[in-house]
Amino acid sequence: MPKSHTRLSRGLSVFPIAGEGLCFTVRSRSRPRLEHRVELEAYDFNAKCGCESFEFHMEGKLKRGERDSIGDRYRCPHIRAARNWLLDRRLLPQIAGITNGKEKR
Numbered sequence: 233m234p235k236s237h238t239r240l241s242r243g244l245s246v247f248p249i250a251g252e253g254l255c256f257t258v259r260s261r262s263r264p265r266l267e268h269r270v271e272l273e274a275y276d277f278n279a280k281c282g283c284e285s286f287e288f289h290m291e292g293k294l295k296r297g298e299r300d301s302i303g304d305r306y307r308c309p310h311i312r313a314a315r316n317w318l319l320d321r322r323l324l325p326q327i328a329g330i331t332n333g334k335e336k337r
């Protein structure tokens with residue numbers, strides 16, 4: 233597997249797209265003009281990304297039906313960044329609020 237696939241998602245900024253629940257713009261902090269659209273619900277929640285790495289190395293396999301639902305084999309750093317954002321900023325606080333028996337605020 234090429235190195236770029238195992239790189240951590242640090243150095244990326246994630247912006248939810250208003251009105252499109254599971255769609256995000258992911259931008260490189262060092263190259264802010266380079267941004268990619270990530271759709272988390274695509275391919276049975278594997279997600280898809282507009283970057284070259286995803287389209288070239290991963291999307292063809294997903295289109296043929298391959299899945300790695302508990303792994304990140306078909307997820308580029310942008311997809312992983314968006315998933316982490318959703319987990320950290322939305323899901324975990326929400327779940328924590330519920331298990332504490334109280335909603336936040």
Ligand SMILES: [Zn+2]
Pocket residue numbers: 268281282283284285286308309310311
């Ligand atoms: Zn990508």
